[in-house]
Amino acid sequence: MRQATHQIFIATHGKGFYEFTREVEAWVDAQHVQTGLLTVFCQHTSASLVIQENADPDVVADLADFMTRLVPEDTGLYRHTAEGPDDMTSHIRSALTQTQLSIPIHQGRLALGTWQGVYLFEHRERPHRRTIVLHLLAD
Amino acid sequence: MRQATHQIFIATHGKGFYEFTREVEAWVDAQHVQTGLLTVFCQHTSASLVIQENADPDVVADLADFMTRLVPEDTGLYRHTAEGPDDMTSHIRSALTQTQLSIPIHQGRLALGTWQGVYLFEHRERPHRRTIVLHLLAD
């Protein structure tokens, strides 16, 4: 058994979902693993991780709209407003989704379901460079 | 140290919580682990995972009701409606709970608290066969 770590950088340009399943799979494939565990970790508190359906792009658009309604961008509701109207809402939306995901590697491939994709959920309007840390436990 | 993987299949018959703590514990017990880490992964985006109190069944009933109020089944709110009124709400309810859980094995047993149970949270009304992938890291 062995471990490996890696970093993926994602350039975001506004709120929404950025799929990076292929980047993750490409790195895992290059490690030639039969059985293992991949951990995906987001080093930010105003962007987060979600596994969602990647067949119909309307799914993540609807999910983004839901989060906009659920966590209103109304600065009257928050103390933490110095970084802009979309900062505190970003922290809340991150807390309601994931900072980390672990995915088994089973029979030589990442055990994602047929329509599961791995997404960065960007909560800030301005462009950001997001860092995702990958950790692999492998046979 | 070693790894093992396994699959659990859960037949669901409508929305709600399906506890499968015993199935998980039975498999882990059969591996005779003193120290380890168990990862439970749900291969779906319209069903999810939750660790909740399993002493009083009213807890998961109230949690299901809360999620019904929070994520209204009103197709006027969503673009993704072709798969029925309970499909987009399923994706949102999944995103707000968990696709994956990792539980330490400490002193020979799964480190769940006294009243913690592991549940599949089914969000679709029609019967489904759900696949849960288990990954075990063991001494």
Place this chain on the structure above:
Amino acid sequence: MRQATHQIFIATHGKGFYEFTREVEAWVDAQHVQTGLLTVFCQHTSASLVIQENADPDVVADLADFMTRLVPEDTGLYRHTAEGPDDMTSHIRSALTQTQLSIPIHQGRLALGTWQGVYLFEHRERPHRRTIVLHLLAD
């Protein structure tokens, strides 16, 4: 490769966020790990885990307020009321945040982002002693 487990106990005195990043880092540092994976597991269903910004304390105060609005403490909404008006809301707030977090150890340190802190999110008003189980996979 090797494993280690540990427990951290947190005495809470009312609802809110209790940061324990330093306790986690101190234990990990004492293990002298270059590459690894740390799993933090909360053995409760009325307290949970969140990674959030620890630069401005207003962030977790605003997050606590949001959760108070989102999950109203109105016993008319719930069946499970025997343990007090803040018990069922605690279960719901736990389900919407995390029971478990896994954090890679990369280049000799826990791969938290610059402003990421690890918090226990206590949902009960009365004092509690909370148990957090740590599991470490290390080189």
